[in-house]
Amino acid sequence: MTSLEVDAVRQTKTVLKLDKVCKRFGGVIAAKDISFEMFAGEVLGLIGPNGAGKSTLINLITGVYRVDEGNILVEDTDITRLPAHTRALKGITRTFQHPHLLQRSNIATNIYLGTDLARKKKNHIQASQQQELLDRLLQVSGLNQDFSEGIGKLSYGEQKLLETVRAVLSRPKVLLLDEPAAGLNQKELEKVEALVQIALEMDAAVLFIEHRMDLVMSVCHRIAVLNFGNLIAEGTPIQIQDDPVVIEAYLGRKRDA
Amino acid sequence: MKKNIPNLYVISTTNQATHTGGGFLTRQIKGLGRSSAITSALLMLVAMLAPLAVSHYFIRVLCLTIITYMCVLSLYVLFGMCGQSSFMQCGLWGVGAYITALLTTRLHVPPIIAMLGSMAGTGLFAFLIGLVLFRLKRYYYAFSTIGMMMVLNGLFLNWTAGTGGALGISDIPPFGIGPFQVRSGMANYYLILAFATGATVMVWMLYRSSLGRSFMAIRDNETAANCMGINSLITKDIAFALSGILCGAAGALFSFLSGYISSTSFILSTSQLYLVIIMLGGTSSPAGALVGSLIITLLPEWFRPLKDYMMLMYGMGIMGLMIVLPEGLIGGGKDLYDKFRSRRR
Numbered sequence: 001m002t003s004l005e006v007d008a009v010r011q012t013k014t015v016l017k018l019d020k021v022c023k024r025f026g027g028v029i030a031a032k033d034i035s036f037e038m039f040a041g042e043v044l045g046l047i048g049p050n051g052a053g054k055s056t057l058i059n060l061i062t063g064v065y066r067v068d069e070g071n072i073l074v075e076d077t078d079i080t081r082l083p084a085h086t087r088a089l090k091g092i093t094r095t096f097q098h099p100h101l102l103q104r105s106n107i108a109t110n111i112y113l114g115t116d117l118a119r120k121k122k123n124h125i126q127a128s129q130q131q132e133l134l135d136r137l138l139q140v141s142g143l144n145q146d147f148s149e150g151i152g153k154l155s156y157g158e159q160k161l162l163e164t165v166r167a168v169l170s171r172p173k174v175l176l177l178d179e180p181a182a183g184l185n186q187k188e189l190e191k192v193e194a195l196v197q198i199a200l201e202m203d204a205a206v207l208f209i210e211h212r213m214d215l216v217m218s219v220c221h222r223i224a225v226l227n228f229g230n231l232i233a234e235g236t237p238i239q240i241q242d243d244p245v246v247i248e249a250y251l252g253r254k255r256d257a
Numbered sequence: 258m259k260k261n262i263p264n265l266y267v268i269s270t271t272n273q274a275t276h277t278g279g280g281f282l283t284r285q286i287k288g289l290g291r292s293s294a295i296t297s298a299l300l301m302l303v304a305m306l307a308p309l310a311v312s313h314y315f316i317r318v319l320c321l322t323i324i325t326y327m328c329v330l331s332l333y334v335l336f337g338m339c340g341q342s343s344f345m346q347c348g349l350w351g352v353g354a355y356i357t358a359l360l361t362t363r364l365h366v367p368p369i370i371a372m373l374g375s376m377a378g379t380g381l382f383a384f385l386i387g388l389v390l391f392r393l394k395r396y397y398y399a400f401s402t403i404g405m406m407m408v409l410n411g412l413f414l415n416w417t418a419g420t421g422g423a424l425g426i427s428d429i430p431p432f433g434i435g436p437f438q439v440r441s442g443m444a445n446y447y448l449i450l451a452f453a454t455g456a457t458v459m460v461w462m463l464y465r466s467s468l469g470r471s472f473m474a475i476r477d478n479e480t481a482a483n484c485m486g487i488n489s490l491i492t493k494d495i496a497f498a499l500s501g502i503l504c505g506a507a508g509a510l511f512s513f514l515s516g517y518i519s520s521t522s523f524i525l526s527t528s529q530l531y532l533v534i535i536m537l538g539g540t541s542s543p544a545g546a547l548v549g550s551l552i553i554t555l556l557p558e559w560f561r562p563l564k565d566y567m568m569l570m571y572g573m574g575i576m577g578l579m580i581v582l583p584e585g586l587i588g589g590g591k592d593l594y595d596k597f598r599s600r601r602r
Contacts, residue, residue: 062484063483064480064483064484083483083488084480084483084484085482085483085484085486085487085488085489086488088483088484088485088486088487089486093484093485094484096481100478100480100481100484101477101478101481102473102474102476102477102478102481103477103478104473104476104477104541105470105473105474105477109470109473112467112470113470113471113474113485114485116467116470116471116485116486117485117486119467120486121486166485170485170486
């Protein structure tokens with residue numbers, strides 16, 4: 001994608017805005033003055049070394065953790081003080097690094113949780129529309145088990161895919177994917193990409209945490225880099241690839257001989 | 258593409274929201290699965306014919322068994338579906354019983370209204386108590402229900418003006434609508450059976466509804482449930498209120514059946530027994546509540562000579578069960594059945 005095309009994407013409306021968000025855990029600063037925007041129909045990649053505060057940021061946006069300072073806005077509504085379930089109803093849906101599925105329920109129940117959320121948000125969504133979306137998601141993700149079986153029958157990769165399917169099925173405005181591809185094989189990676197594509201078609205703003213650079217570079221329109229709770233760089237994949245600050249964060253500083 | 262079709266069919270039939278064809282009842286039965294539907298029908302037949310074959314005394318035992326089943330069913334909603342244990346179900350049962358007793362003896366309200374009053378009153382009571390108790394989580398919450406149970410028992414025993422104190426309340430009229438009076442043991446049995454069946458159908462429908470799914474989401478993973486737009490406090494409280502309504506109905510039926518109630522019936526150890534019953538039967542389906550209730554209430558009848566050793570056997574039995582069948586009889590039976598089937602293939 002050229003930078004011109006990226007600019008075209010930028011013209012679309014802001015869905016999520018973080019304004020100087022801070023979070024401390026005791027002496028550890030997990031997020032320091034983080035500000036960025038997410039746009040409808042765009043994938044923002046969030047990268048950074050382990051412990052950089054990526055998952056914390058998702059937890060702050062979804063309301064699992066409370067923000068210490070700063071504001072979070074969804075379409076100009078301040079959601080900083082709202083509890084997690086209200087934020088979900090405002091259109092923020094997430095997946096977890098380790099899939100949070102209903103372990104004692106069957107696959108169908110897990111999937112319907114997505115439909116339930118979609119219907120709670122917009123009452124006018126018709127059952128047929130939702131079924132159509134579900135059919136498409138299942139076809140793309142290749143999940144074709146007996147849905148009355150328990151979650152235990154699914155492999156780890158399938159569980160991660162199922163969680164992403166459930167998230168997209170809820171028709172989110174903001175979709176936060178916490179390492180949706182970790183532990184997945186090449187075939188499953190393509191399925192994740194296809195699922196993200198469907199979310200984009202529905203004008204979602206997608207936050208994509210991932211370690212594999214090739215995947216980040218191919219999926220994301222824009223990339224933000226975190227290190228020790230600081231946002232150290234933001235830009236197109238090409239800009240990020242050549243950014244000396246980013247290279248230093250990932251590979252360490254070059255020693256003067 | 259083609260491979261997906263049968264699975265989507267499964268999806269369509271198990272979800273009311275997306276399924277368009279067929280009547281409501283047809284969909285419910287389809288969702289039940291054929292083998293379960295046949296089992297339920299047979300069970301219903303046996304339950305209908307049972308009182309014709311047994312003594313008057315045993316009919317009364319069966320009545321009490323089904324009332325116990327309704328209380329355990331309420332625990333299935335709260336504990337089995339929503340994951341919130343409770344040591345005060347017997348207290349809620351008592352609230353239901355006292356409401357009916359007071360309404361019929363003091364205000365001379367028609368029994369059917371008293372019954373509805375019990376359900377609504379106990380449901381509301383549970384809802385209000387739940388708003389406070391569910392501020393606590395896990396075992397803190399569980400301990401607080403023990404406290405609440407003790408408070409309720411103390412209230413039943415000592416509030417003489419309201420509950421009759423240690424004397425209890427006597428002369429509760431039998432259930433009836435207009436000239437039709439439910440007096441005999443057998444008539445009471447069918448009345449209680451009808452309510453229990455209705456309650457079971459309601460709970461089954463709840464299991465398949467989006468509200469039921471939100472209960473199960475909270476049971477399995479509260480954080481994930483919150484992130485899927487489920488308000489844990491209110492949802493848990495609704496589960497508690499629903500269990501209160503079930504207990505209220507069971508309490509009213511108990512009042513009508515016995516004609517006399519006192520605080521000795523509504524004690525902590527009965528609440529514990531309900532938990533034991535549901536652990537024994539299994540928390541995964543209403544069938545667990547039924548099987549558990551039948552075993553725990555009927556076995557002492559059959560093993561009367563061993564009465565002194567009963568508590569010992571319970572204790573040992575439960576410990577053994579937790580080791581061998583942690584999912585209870587129904588859950589464990591299902592696992593065995595699955596193993597057997599996969600071996601045959």
